[in-house]
Amino acid sequence: MDLNQIQQAIANLPEAEYKRLTEWITEHDFARWDKQIEQDLESGRLDPLLKELKQEIREGRTTLL
Template sequence: MSNLEQIEAAILSLPSSEFEKLRLWFLDLDYERWDEQIEQDIEDGKLEALAQEAIAEFEAGHCREI
């Protein structure tokens, strides 16, 4: 049995309250990693073209208040 299969089996055997704690912990971890990836993408300039496009749209008046 692989590590992943062992983890899956352990998760399936958790009582509801512990499963909920694990689920929230996993969501928090996922959000943290996503934030880190976005920050790295910004640092690497990967979002520069999108930012420039958004600025150009704004300056051209193609925006509205939400």
């Protein structure tokens, strides 16, 4: 099945099924995002941002939530 066929199938879903699909896609997307953040943290890719944030907190330019 190609993307056009998938899009057509989605467009023809009944409302309840469309809602279930969008909920699933949202959850799936969040899970992928969480996995990417974990990988970035483990690899040290976010270290410069974390260092900058800690500096801003020390300087009082940012407050913790």
